[in-house]
Amino acid sequence: MSVEIRSPSEDELRQAMKAVEAAFGEEQKEEDLDRHQKAMPRDRFLVAYDGAIPVGTTASLPFELTVPGGAVAAGGVTWVGVLPSHRRRGILTQMMKRQLDDLRERGEPLAILWASEAAIYGRFGYGISAPTVQLDADRSRFSLRDDPGPKGAVRLIDREEAARVLPPIYDAVRARVPGFTSRSELLWDLYRLADPEHWRRGAGPKFYAVLEFDGEPVGYALYRIKLDWQEGFAKSQVKVVETCATSDAAERELWRFLFGIDLIERIQGRHDPGSPLFLMVVDPRSLKLRVTEGLWLRLVDLDAALTGRTYATDDSVVMDVRDELCPWNAGRWRMGTDAGRTDDDVELELDVADLASAYLGAFDFGRLAAAQRVRELKSGALGRATELFRTSRPPFCPEDF
Numbered sequence: 001m002s003v004e005i006r007s008p009s010e011d012e013l014r015q016a017m018k019a020v021e022a023a024f025g026e027e028q029k030e031e032d033l034d035r036h037q038k039a040m041p042r043d044r045f046l047v048a049y050d051g052a053i054p055v056g057t058t059a060s061l062p063f064e065l066t067v068p069g070g071a072v073a074a075g076g077v078t079w080v081g082v083l084p085s086h087r088r089r090g091i092l093t094q095m096m097k098r099q100l101d102d103l104r105e106r107g108e109p110l111a112i113l114w115a116s117e118a119a120i121y122g123r124f125g126y127g128i129s130a131p132t133v134q135l136d137a138d139r140s141r142f143s144l145r146d147d148p149g150p151k152g153a154v155r156l157i158d159r160e161e162a163a164r165v166l167p168p169i170y171d172a173v174r175a176r177v178p179g180f181t182s183r184s185e186l187l188w189d190l191y192r193l194a195d196p197e198h199w200r201r202g203a204g205p206k207f208y209a210v211l212e213f214d215g216e217p218v219g220y221a222l223y224r225i226k227l228d229w230q231e232g233f234a235k236s237q238v239k240v241v242e243t244c245a246t247s248d249a250a251e252r253e254l255w256r257f258l259f260g261i262d263l264i265e266r267i268q269g270r271h272d273p274g275s276p277l278f279l280m281v282v283d284p285r286s287l288k289l290r291v292t293e294g295l296w297l298r299l300v301d302l303d304a305a306l307t308g309r310t311y312a313t314d315d316s317v318v319m320d321v322r323d324e325l326c327p328w329n330a331g332r333w334r335m336g337t338d339a340g341r342t343d344d345d346v347e348l349e350l351d352v353a354d355l356a357s358a359y360l361g362a363f364d365f366g367r368l369a370a371a372q373r374v375r376e377l378k379s380g381a382l383g384r385a386t387e388l389f390r391t392s393r394p395p396f397c398p399e400d401f
């Protein structure tokens with residue numbers, strides 16, 4: 001189906017944003033539309049028009065994504081939707097292509113997204129790049145093993161203080177954890193710290209808790225409580241919005257705090273697979289951790305992406321990369337500190353989406369090969385590539401977008 005894809009004019013903006021609403025079936029309050037309008041530069045919002053009618057949308061927020069040893073500009077793809085009246089006619093496919101061209105022109109070597117359904121984006125070259133874990137822990141079974149004892153103190157603070165105290169903690173962690181995205185003052189204010197009632201989904205207000213060691217902020221937890229009483233007993237849940245800890249000790253104390261809140265039966269939320277929590281507790285099964293595919297990443301400009309990260313060894317490996325949607329990436333690349341195009345013999349062959357799964361350090365090449373996602377053409381290359389891309393911890397993205 002032929003549609004025109006372009007950014008909406010100022011006058012068309014609200015109507016186009018309403019198309020996103022129709023695709024998700026979720027009512028957007030005026031207040032949210034204002035919020036989204038402030039956060040999203042209009043020229044990053046792409047709309048598929050069938051005549052004058054907006055029938056599909058996609059947009060991207062400008063981020064810096066932490067990658068091993070550095071940070072690379074990344075478009076945070078969001079607002080993806082096609083009206084139910086126009087689905088499965090290739091509109092998403094046209095929008096995805098256009099958006100990748102657009103990000104390339106902007107000089108953003110990466111695109112990242114959270115998928116509503118895991119089967120959608122692989123065909124557009126996105127790969128699973130930072131799996132995430134859902135926590136649904138049983139509070140009554142919580143107990144720390146090898147516990148050195150409590151340290152520091154937690155203070156519940158108001159939103160204004162949170163706006164001052166939390167971002168430096170986030171940025172300190174962001175600098176060392178691949179998968180973290182930059183968060184502007186605007187995004188902190190409009191989304192992470194904001195607390196409109198209609199976002200609560202039956203839970204209470206957002207709490208801002210800061211952990212301090214000797215008066216110095218070293219971590220924070222944002223959470224809500226969903227109250228539930230049954231037959232005289234409290235069975236409430238802590239809904240963790242975000243935790244951030246600058247050290248292992250801070251991490252331990254944050255969880256000690258969250259699991260210590262009275263009247264709570266379960267602690268739930270997105271969890272960092274690199275967190276030591278699983279190994280810190282006596283009963284790891286009671287944390288009920290469930291892995292999902294998490295953040296998807298698309299290598300938009302392979303050259304800039306490869307030179308934007310560091311490598312764990314001085315070695316290099318030549319890979320032949322398939323990329324039908326972004327042909328400028330396709331072909332033979334030397335990966336490593338001297339990354340770039342090469343005519344040397346190919347050692348590994350793979351799809352650009354599967355390279356994305358190794359890029360932030362989530363999966364090694366041996367594991368990808370075990371799943372038939374990479375082919376070894378020179379013996380030993382899988383092991384060398386694994387060592388080359390090795391990172392000190394799994395990636396994690398705490399941002400919602």
Ligand SMILES: CC(C)(COP(=O)(O)OP(=O)(O)OC[C@H]1O[C@@H](n2cnc3c(N)ncnc32)[C@H](O)[C@@H]1OP(=O)(O)O)[C@@H](O)C(=O)NCCC(=O)NCCS
Nearest residue numbers: 023080081082087088089090091092093114115116117119
């Ligand atoms: C997901 C969505 C955007 C797809 O749009 P669309 O215009 O129907 O997609 P296309 O017609 O371009 O489909 C391209 C291909 O992807 C497949 N595909 C599309 N949506 C899919 C889905 N949800 N699950 C599995 N495959 C899907 C199509 O079958 C098609 O495959 P083919 O090339 O083998 O025929 C649309 O269904 C939608 O708006 N869904 C609800 C909102 C949503 O989930 N948005 C995504 C937010 S991350």
